[in-house]
Amino acid sequence: MKKSNSSQFQLSSDLLTLRSLIAVVEEGGFSAAAKRVHRTQSAISVQMAKLEDELDVKLLVRGNRSVTLTPAGETFLSYARRIIQLADEAVLAVGSMHQATVLRVGFAEYLAPQHLHSLIARFRHSYPNCDLSLQLGSGAPLIDSLFNGELDIVFAGPEASDGQTLWEEQLVWTGKPELAADASKPLELVLMPFPCTYRQIVFDSLTKAGRSWNLSVEANSVEAVQAAVRAGIGLTILPKSAIREQMPLIEVGLPVLPKTSVMYYVPPNGSNPYTQCLVDYLLENVEDVKNSHLA
Structure with a gap:
């Protein structure tokens, strides 16, 4: 693999490429990632090849049915997530400065961490323009409410087939x-x-x-x-x-x-700008959430 980037910049890939990399890893493959970022599977494959060429390092191991990270890929992924989070925060900081946005969250009771209130408080501190409406209940009714337009995101178990895995x-x-x-x-x-x-x-x-x-x-x-x-x-x-x-x-x-599986569900045409921010926040604090029984 030869380094083709002659730019003065260390990294010139756009944010969509980084989002695609994150999607490939979280979805476990190029096909599902393509649906998530609304691009074709071949376009995602080209993006990843160009990124690896630019970095002069292999990030992904492509198997017959799955895609896994190399050690370098694992390191780069953590930086990619931080870059995307900062970019989203920057947009929210200037785009939502004068108008609060309500994020309607459904949380299955059996998955709600013992210190959910403190997690929510810390999230709101990071995103002061996001007002949270939190509804606890059973997973299946919450998912019904989501697809009826009453919620923006639901965290539950594998009650439905169209959720995305947060962790096991x-x-x-x-x-x-x-x-x-x-x-x-x-x-x-x-x-x-x-x-x-x-x-x-x-x-x-x-x-x-x-x-x-x-x-x-x-x-x-x-x-x-x-x-x-x-x-x-x-x-x-x-x-x-x-x-x-x-x-x-x-x-x-x-x-x-x-x-x-701890899953999250969003409607197909969901547009709340804070949805992915909350997902990313929980992923960053996954050990706190999973170990909350010790609190």
């Missing part, structure tokens, strides 16, 4: 260990109503393991599930970040659970 998180069993100790007795469960995706995971995993169960409590909110578990009424599964005090993990004697 381990599902865990929680409850008093003695409730699961006797394999001959049915497990007493505390679950959210259908169509909660975790409910079906519980039923499928226990059926496969040959464990019987009773649905002791069907709770209408995650807070109610957490309260019932703390009271010793039954067992449930939740993402690890949704575990609170007095909710012991059960790590033996029950089926191994899969990871769940």
Whole structure:
């Protein structure tokens, strides 16, 4: 690979190229990235080839079904994200200086970090012209509200097929260990109503393991599930970040659970300028969010 950039500048690629690189990595391929940035797959491929040629380094490893980062690509990606964030902040700073914009956010209760309020406060400090309207609830109804035009972005689990993955998180069993100790007795469960995706995971995993169960409590909110578990009424599964005090993990004697995807959903023609800013902010603070159960 020969360096073709004869410019006096170290990097002359435009912002669209950097956005394309980010999209290729986050979407896992050129086809999905092309849809995200509204370009053709061949145009994205040409952009990446030119960028690698300009940097004189290989950024991406192209497989048959996936694209992965080289060590140099991983380093450059972090800078690309910072450049894009600063560019977006600059536009927002001058373009929205005199008019506040409301960002309507839906957050699935079972994914809401314990310190969500402090995360939101820090986000608003970075974007003072963004007024947040926050709605907590179940994932599927929130997604319905999104596509009815009532929300700008929703953070939930894999309730629908058109979300984009933020990160993956381990599902865990929680409850008093003695409730699961006797394999001959049915497990007493505390679950959210259908169509909660975790409910079906519980039923499928226990059926496969040959464990019987009773649905002791069907709770209408995650807070109610957490309260019932703390009271010793039954067992449930939740993402690890949704575990609170007095909710012991059960790590033996029950089926191994899969990871769940934390997704974000935006409408096809969404135009709120702060949507991607919030996504980027959460990605930057992903460890804080995932470890919020320790707070």
